[in-house]
Amino acid sequence: MFSLAHLSDVHLAPLPRPDLSALLSKRAIGFLSWHLRRKKIHSATIARQIVADIKAEAPDHIACTGDLLHIALRQEFTRATQWLEDFGPADQISFVPGNHDAYVRVAWAEGLGRWSAYMTSDLNLVSPDAMPADRPGFPYVRQRRNVALIGVSTGVPAALHRASGTVGKVQMAALAKVLELLHARGFCRIVMIHHPPLASQCVPRRGLDDAPQLEDVLRRHGAEFVLHGHNHTHMHEELQTRTGLAHIVGVPSASAAPGGHKPPAAWYCYKIKRQSGSWHAGVTVRSYDGSHNRFRPEREFSLIAG
Ligand SMILES: [Fe+2]
């Protein structure tokens, strides 16, 4: 039995006060959207409580699928780095970037590279020159017993008024190779990705530019579970692949307060085991209960993959 916590879209609050020069970019739109809309949704208190709730359950590993930030300010990177370090050691937390973590172009070493310890392979199946130059190290693969966690980056700066992402040709080819090799070795493959992987799951302005190609890779090479965020709501799709059934599961924002038009914060706890030639996951959804000001189990369900 392997236990895995999945949370996403923490959108750490509050937004730090930016320098005026930092707003001379797409960030100005995100700054307005924070103050007009998002600051009422994302709660720093709930973000602290979800971490405490996950720690109390003591899962074997934690998957965090992007959007820690809002407009990729230097101060946000600094605060999120501290948040990750307080959450847990890098070998217990796997992170993939979201569109808000790559809101505008920031040099790797000053931005996403600060979290590289949470995004590194310990199973080297792809040579560095077969990885995308703008997202070094992706896709990464971490082995935990008979489970392989595969981190895909879709966080690239998008045009004004877009929240889209892309896997890109180079990362897509590497992902296909990784999925094939891991299947041959008998691993349970868990893909972590910020954007929902199927074109039908997002309007084009918010979705993956290359979702049809990703769906084709998933169908041809298979995966057991694909965990994503971005839509800030509970989602579950099934995909028939060459290697069996894949489950595609999305979670709400980890800091969402009750009373909005999206569900309150929640995280999913997977308990995964091999049984009769398939991969079985018992899933507990732990949601924020505003009336008691705490997380509690909301529902449970089972998934069989492969
Ligand atoms: Fe988000």
Ligand SMILES: [Fe+2]
């Ligand atoms: Fe997002």
